Amino acid sequence: MSNWHRQFSLQSGWQLHTWVYFPLREKHMILSWFDAQKAKDFGTSLAIFFIEKVPVKDRMEEKKFAAKTQKILAQMAKQVTQFKAQNKLNTYKKAQLGNAFKWTLKDAGFEGAYIDQLTKWLMLQVS
Structure with missing residues (x-):
């Protein structure tokens, strides 16, 4: 890269990339679209929250189990709402969140x- 190109990219916020100029800001946006670590961590933590409240072996009578599960799902819905307010979720991040949630429950x-x-249910809440 010539000295002129270096100076141009620093001053203008554009970067030379194989004969095409990309705004540095857009390059960061493209990469951040695929950064789903927060979504994965949230999906895992949500599953762990559910596992702690409703253990696999905890099978009581149907009505009690349904009532307990509804209370826990309401708490989880609040957590999802808060997470959505703080994080912008695209399709990829939603899929990663759901996948982490699903596999954590499966492993449990x-x-x-x-x-x-x-x-x-979680995917409907996230959408």
Whole structure:
């Protein structure tokens, strides 16, 4: 890169990239679109929260279980709302969040159909 190009890129905020100029700001935006670490961490923490409140082996009668689960889902919905307010979620980040949530529940030993229902509920909350 010539001295002129270096000076131009520093002063103007544009970067020379193989004969095409990209604004430095747009390059950062493109890369940040794929940075889903916060979403993954939140998905994992949400699953852990659910696991702690409703252990796999904790199967009480159907009505009590449904009531307990509804209370926990309401608490989780509040957490999701707060996370959405603080973080901009695109399609990729939503998918990573759901995937982390699903696999954490799967690793904890929940059954597949139940995990799918919870993950679907979460994706509706995130959307």
